[in-house]
Every structure is written in C-alpha cells, then in structure tokens.
Amino acid sequence: MNRSGESQKDEQKQKDIRQSNIIAAKAVADAIRTSLGPRGMDKMIQKGDGEVMITNDGATILSEIQVFHPTAKMLVELSKSQDIEAGDGTTTVCVLAGSLLSCCQDLLEKGIHPMAIADAFYDAKAKAAEVLKEMSLPVDLTARSTLIDAVTTCLSSKVVSQNADVLAPMAVDAVLGVLNANQAVGKDLNNIDLSEIKLVKQLGGTVDDTELVNGLVFEKGLKKTAGGPTRIENAKIGLIQFHLSAPKTDLENNVVVSDYAAMDRLLREERKHILGICKKIKKAGCSVLLIQKSILRDAYNDLSLHFLSKMDIMVIADVERNDIEYISKSLGCLPVAHVDSFTADKLGSASLVEEVPAPGGGDPVVKCTGLPNPEGKITLLMRGSNKLVLDEADRSMHDALCVMRSLVKERFIIAGGGAAEIEIAVKLMDWSKSQTGMKAYCIRAYAEAMEVVPYTLAENAGMNPIALVTELRNKHSEGESGSGMNVRRGTISDMYREHVIQPLLVSMSAISLATECVTMILKIDDVVSVM
Numbered sequence: 001m002n003r004s005g006e007s008q009k010d011e012q013k014q015k016d017i018r019q020s021n022i023i024a025a026k027a028v029a030d031a032i033r034t035s036l037g038p039r040g041m042d043k044m045i046q047k048g049d050g051e052v053m054i055t056n057d058g059a060t061i062l063s064e065i066q067v068f069h070p071t072a073k074m075l076v077e078l079s080k081s082q083d084i085e086a087g088d089g090t091t092t093v094c095v096l097a098g099s100l101l102s103c104c105q106d107l108l109e110k111g112i113h114p115m116a117i118a119d120a121f122y123d124a125k126a127k128a129a130e131v132l133k134e135m136s137l138p139v140d141l142t143a144r145s146t147l148i149d150a151v152t153t154c155l156s157s158k159v160v161s162q163n164a165d166v167l168a169p170m171a172v173d174a175v176l177g178v179l180n181a182n183q184a185v186g187k188d189l190n191n192i193d194l195s196e197i198k199l200v201k202q203l204g205g206t207v208d209d210t211e212l213v214n215g216l217v218f219e220k221g222l223k224k225t226a227g228g229p230t231r232i233e234n235a236k237i238g239l240i241q242f243h244l245s246a247p248k249t250d251l252e253n254n255v256v257v258s259d260y261a262a263m264d265r266l267l268r269e270e271r272k273h274i275l276g277i278c279k280k281i282k283k284a285g286c287s288v289l290l291i292q293k294s295i296l297r298d299a300y301n302d303l304s305l306h307f308l309s310k311m312d313i314m315v316i317a318d319v320e321r322n323d324i325e326y327i328s329k330s331l332g333c334l335p336v337a338h339v340d341s342f343t344a345d346k347l348g349s350a351s352l353v354e355e356v357p358a359p360g361g362g363d364p365v366v367k368c369t370g371l372p373n374p375e376g377k378i379t380l381l382m383r384g385s386n387k388l389v390l391d392e393a394d395r396s397m398h399d400a401l402c403v404m405r406s407l408v409k410e411r412f413i414i415a416g417g418g419a420a421e422i423e424i425a426v427k428l429m430d431w432s433k434s435q436t437g438m439k440a441y442c443i444r445a446y447a448e449a450m451e452v453v454p455y456t457l458a459e460n461a462g463m464n465p466i467a468l469v470t471e472l473r474n475k476h477s478e479g480e481s482g483s484g485m486n487v488r489r490g491t492i493s494d495m496y497r498e499h500v501i502q503p504l505l506v507s508m509s510a511i512s513l514a515t516e517c518v519t520m521i522l523k524i525d526d527v528v529s530v531m
C-alpha cells in the first residue's frame with residue numbers, strides 16, 4: 001500500500017519534469033516560428049552593449065537570445081547543429097522540433113510510455129528519409145540555372161531577398177570556381193571547404209554593388225601618408241612579420257633625456273634604424289608590403305610609413321595572423337620574420353594591386369588581382385549602405401554558400417514551400433495503416449506534426465492555413481508530389497514550376513536532427529543540478 005503510493009508520487013514527478021522540459025523547449029520554437037519562409041518576419045536583436053542587429057537566420061536569432069532552461073538550450077544547440085550540417089534550414093529544424101514536442105505532449109497525456117513514442121519516432125524518421133529520397137530529383141553541377149534557383153529559394157526568405165538575382169549567381173560561381181580549382185589539384189569533389197571563399201565587407205553603396213573578385217581583398221585598406229602609391233601594376237609583394245618601428249628593450253626601463261642634443265641623437269638613431277630597414281625592403285624589389293598585426297608593439301609608425309611612401313612602396317598593415325597562410329599561398333610569397341632574410345625570392349606577385357573606394361563613400365579596400373595561380377582564389381566583396389544590412393547580407397551569403405555546399409555533398413533537390421513535409425505526412429499516414437497498435441498511433445501523430453511547415457508558411461503569408469493545408473494534402477495523395485504553398489500568390493502550385501527548390505540534404509538533416517532532439521528530451525525523467 002505504502003510502496004505503491006511512493007511509486008505513484010515518483011511517476012507524478014517524472015511527468016511534471018517532462019512537462020516542464022517540453023514547455024520550455026516549445027517556447028523557444030514558438031519564438032522563431034514567425035520568421036519561417038519568404039513572408040516570415042525578421043527579428044531585431046538588441047544586445048547588452050546596445051548594439052542592434054536585424055536578422056532572419058534561425059541559428060543567429062537563437063544564438064543571440066538568452067535562455068536558461070536546459071532543454072530550451074537543447075533547441076539552441078539543435079539549430080547550431082543544423083547550421084553546421086547543412087547551413088540552411090535552421091528555422092525549420094526548430095519549428096519541426098516544436099511541433100513534434102506538442103504532439104508528444106498529447107501522446108503522453110494519453111498514457112503512452114515515452115520509450116514507445118521514441119521508438120515509433122525513430123521508425124517514422126527512417127521512413128521519412130526514404131520518402132524524401134524518393135521524391136528528390138538528381139541535379140548536375142553543370143546545370144547552373146537549377147543551382148541558381150536553389151540558392152534563390154534560400155535567399156528569398158532573407159532581409160536581402162530583393163537582391164537575390166545579384167547574390168545567387170555569385171554564390172554559385174564562387175563555389176563552382178573553388179570546385180574547379182579542387183579538381184585541378186585532385187582534391188575530393190564531394191565536399192568543399194567554405195573557408196576558401198573569403199567574405200569581405202565594405203560599407204558603402206548598396207547590396208547590388210556586391211562583387212565577385214578573383215583574387216584577394218584586404219578589408220583594412222592602405223596605410224599611407226600623403227603621396228604614397230594607390231595603384232601598382234605587376235606588383236612584387238612582401239609579407240613581413242617584423243616591426244618597422246624603434247626596438248624595445250627586454251626590460252621595462254625609461255630613458256630620461258635632459259638636453260636637446262641628447263634628444264636629437266635619439267631621434268637620429270631611430271631615423272637611421274628605420275631607414276635602414278626600409279632600404280633593405282626596397283632593395284629586395286618589393287613594391288607592396290604586407291605587415292602582420294602585432295600585439296607586442298607598433299608594427300609600423302608614421303616615420304616608417306613616410307619612408308616607404310617616399311620609396312613608392314604600398315603598405316597594407318594589420319594583416320591577421322590567421323590569414324597569413326592563405327595569403328602566402330595565394331600570392332606565392334613567404335612570410336619573413338627578420339629583415340635580414342627579406343630577399344627577392346621571398347616575394348609574391350600580382351598583376352594589379354589597387355585601392356578601391358566604396359561606391360557611396362566609406363572606407364576603401366585594397367584589391368589584389370591577377371594572382372600567380374588564380375583558380376579558386378575567390379573573394380566576395382559584400383557591400384551595403386549600412387552596417388545592419390551589410391551584416392545580414394553577409395550572413396545570408398553564408399547560407400547561400402552552404403546551400404551550394406549541400407548540393408555538392410549530395411546532388412539531389414526537392415520541392416520547397418512545404419511540399420517535402422506534406423509529402424512525408426501523406427506517405428507516413430498511408431504507412432501507419434500497415435502498422436499496429438500504439439506504434440501506428442504515434443506514427444500518425446508524427447505525420448501530422450510534419451504539416452507544421454506548410455501550415456506556418458501559409459500563416460506567415462496571411463493565407464488561410466487550414467483550408468490550404470487540407471487542399472495540399474489532397475493534391476499529394478493524388479500524386480502531385482511537387483505541390484506546395486505559393487506564398488507570393490496565396491495559392492497552391494507546383495513548386496518545380498515556380499523554381500522553389502532546395503537541397504535534399506537540408507530537409508533530410510532538419511528532419512533527422514529534430515527527431516533526435518525530441519526523443520532525447522522525451523527520455524529525460526529528472527533534472528539534477530550539481531553545483
């Protein structure tokens with residue numbers, strides 16, 4: 001009697017914990033539901049330091065908001081995983097997880113054991129993957145227009161959707177360019193390292209002024225005193241890691257100068273020292289000098305800049321330590337750590353190095369083009385009229401490149417606009433009829449949960465979600481697997497004809513990651529804090 005009472009109390013606690021976990025995670029999912037799709041809203045995020053950002057990217061929104069509940073944090077991690085795995089679909093994955101969690105709530109209330117739900121969900125996930133694979137179409141990387149369509153779909157839900165016709169072809173060309181370069185050196189053609197494509201932001205102009213540069217772009221611009229060169233053809237480029245300033249002693253000490261003669265001597269010495277270094281640089285035949293950023297002391301000073309510009313040497317300072325390897329590989333130069341080893345054979349080359357002003361004012365950048373091995377040296381020079389737009393354009397471009405990477409990894413596309421999710425729902429419903437008992441019940445609930453994507457797309461676009469999702473379901477049972485929400489016209493139409501397509505990998509990974517996360521949350525029956 002006593003024992004059974006105890007056990008029941010325990011069970012009640014487990015239920016409460018599960019309930020609160022689900023509610024916390026769902027709250028996060030609901031928070032970003034409104035930003036799904038081309039008609040989704042954007043979020044303005046104000047950080048603690050007063051900085052403001054506007055974004056539509058699910059992963060970015062979630063990484064910025066502060067959540068405390070441990071399962072709510074799991075949703076944040078979920079969207080991060082999707083960002084790493086596929087790059088796009090970070091909102092979808094959370095919306096799906098939220099919807100699966102609410103259907104879990106119903107199932108738990110009906111008294112179904114969490115393990116039974118988890119098992120059924122695993123099977124449903126496997127089946128969903130099959131359905132997706134079945135409805136996908138193979139895509140060839142030579143079909144440029146199809147690739148552009150897929151990237152445009154990704155960009156259409158961003159703040160910069162108006163500029164998709166400029167940005168999408170650029171993302172496609174950039175990835176194909178790197179892929180061609182990889183092919184030439186015999187690298188793996190089924191993946192691509194996106195860090196090979198540099199994104200450089202320049203404030204000024206509009207997003208439409210964004211350009212693809214076959215070469216390097218230095219964001220920081222030139223360091224010059226009056227009269228230094230701003231354009232150099234057939235440049236010989238040196239990359240130095242030593243300093244062009246007066247040396248410091250090892251120990252902290254002060255020199256007290258009490259008369260003019262001593263001061264003069266000191267200045268003369270400094271002048272001589274720096275001039276000596278500059279002369280050696282000039283002697284090696286260097287015409288463009290890259291200086292690594294230094295934290296120990298000033299890597300350059302006014303005096304050295306003055307000498308270098310007198311010698312017609314262009315100076316680009318503050319090169320990040322992390323970029324040194326990429327730069328030296330691209331330009332064919334070797335980083336030099338001491339002036340004595342600065343010789344002509346260490347220099348790299350470029351046919352043109354020039355300072356490019358921003359279209360509408362703003363800080364100039366430096367472009368290096370005509371590199372020794374130009375293949376795959378691609379920089380996307382992003383432009384925008386203000387920092388908010390520019391940053392969001394940069395994030396959107398990252399998503400666009402990720403879509404291309406997904407297509408390189410797995411060369412299949414599927415219809416967007418909720419077509420994939422509704423197809424899964426319809427097929428799983430059919431399949432559940434061949435299952436028995438509790439499992440069939442859970443699979444049906446899983447299938448219904450998938451409908452959240454077309455439902456939300458319609459809702460966000462101000463359409464009637466219930467009527468349209470029902471119609472969509474009918475269309476799919478009749479075999480029209482390409483039908484989806486046409487949010488522009490407020491109707492249902494064939495998504496392939498509307499050119500709304502997305503990579504298979506994005507949807508595949510969204511569904512499997514969301515299911516995994518939900519089953520993980522389901523299986524938790526206690527939260528133990530250890531301080």
Ligand SMILES: Nc1ncnc2c1ncn2[C@@H]1O[C@H](COP(=O)(O)OP(=O)(O)OP(=O)(O)O)[C@@H](O)[C@H]1O
Pocket residue numbers: 035036037038040056057058059087088089090091092093153154156157158399415416417418453457485486487488500502
């Ligand atoms: N023109 C369109 N018509 C209908 N649906 C579209 C269209 N363009 C995109 N979609 C749909 O919008 C959804 C993607 O929306 P969104 O880009 O806001 O979220 P996400 O890709 O999940 O997350 P994020 O881009 O923030 O990482 C997909 O389901 C896609 O099929």
Ligand SMILES: [Mg+2]
Pocket residue numbers: 088089090154157399
């Ligand atoms: Mg997207």
